[in-house]
Amino acid sequence: MNFPAQMPTAPGADRIGQSTAVEQSRAVAEVQAAIYVARQFPREIDRARTGMQSACGSMALASKAFYRFPRAGGAVEGSTIHLAKTLAQTWGNIQYGVSEMRRDDDYRQSEMQAWAWDVEANTRHVLTFIVPHAKFAGGQVKALEDLRDIYENNANNGARRLREAIFAVIPDWFIEEAEDLCRKTLDKGDxxxxxxxxxxxxxxxxxxxxxxxxxxxxxxxxxxxxxxxxxxxxxxxxxxxxxxxxxxxxxxxxLRVTSAEIKQNASRKQDNGPQ
Structure with a gap:
């Protein structure tokens, strides 16, 4: 049997279709445009600070600027994604996002990515993480079956990582000042x-x-x-x-009633006696 000198090459994974090539070109052009605009219009620190102070002085933001959840018999507090997004907008020249990269129904988990990019400083923070399709409730881990429950679970986990990514590219002093102003706004009330x-x-x-x-x-x-x-x-x-x-x-x-309180109440009833 005679074989050809060279076997035809089967289509491989490295073959790029026209639509993929167009999308890649568009993405590259978008990044280049973002960097160009950021350098043409750099952020003004005083203007960014004024915008932050104005936003944190409103109850609309301050009332949802912090979270609280239980952990190890206590509670953990911190700043929410709402505050993080507001600071990204006021600081300026920052892009951010979160996406589900892959969903594995066999292993009941999603691979996700959250990122924030300071276009002007060209500083980028990326977090890739796995989110199990499960939640801890009633002292045990419960698998999530409903698609909406899985979506909400992914969204909640993604929001937390996105908050971390945004705060990683914003100066600490800017964040701390914003948190202090929000607390003062809450203290003063409406x-x-x-x-x-x-x-x-x-x-x-x-x-x-x-x-x-x-x-x-x-x-x-x-x-x-x-x-x-x-x-x-x-x-x-x-x-x-x-x-x-x-x-x-x-x-x-x-409220828990102690044994001492029970004995004290009982003695009071005995002292009073039947009327």
Whole structure:
């Protein structure tokens, strides 16, 4: 049997189609244009700082600038993706994004990537990570089956990594000043008297099944002693409950009656006797 001198080459993975080549060219041109524009219009630090101060002075941003969730018997607090995106916009010349690179239904996981790029300084921070299609609930790991649950789980994990990526390309002093301003805004509130804000907070948590006594126990003092900082903490907690980062039971455990209190109540009943 005679064989040809050279076997025909089968189409390989390195073959690039026309649409792929066009997309690659477009992506390269987009990057070059972004760098050119950033260098033509560099950020103005004073202008960026003024924009940040204005944004952090509003309750609209301050009320959702921080998160709180339980961990190891305590709670972890920090800045949210909402604050991170606002700072990226005010700092300027920053691009960012998050995407699902691959979904593996056999292993029940998604490979994702979050990134932030300071186009002007040409500083880029990339995070590639695996998100299991599962969640921890009721003391055990539960597999996610519904496509919407998987999407929301990926989105929540992606938002956290994206926050880290954005903060990695923004100066620390800019972030710290923004956080301080947001806390001061929460402390001052929306212009209402402190007593009115206290009653409003009590009413909000009462609708969640949290009594005034449990709030006082959480803050360690009576409502007459609450400050603007205490109300700011309650507002952060309420927002975290709404976003399902923490549950009411985790943040406000039921009041526990000690054995000493039981004995004291029993002795009081004996002393009073039947009337």
């Amino acid at each position: 212009g209402k008297p402190l007593a009115e804000r206290v009653e409003g907070a009590i009413g909000i948590f009462r609708s969640l099944g949290v009594s005034e006594t449990r709030l006082e126990q959480k803050l360690g003092r009576t409502k007459a002693q609450w400050t603007g900082a205490d109300l700011a903490q309650l507002l952060i907690t309420h927002k975290s409950i709404q976003r399902r980062e923490i549950s009411v039971e985790e943040e406000f455990p039921q």
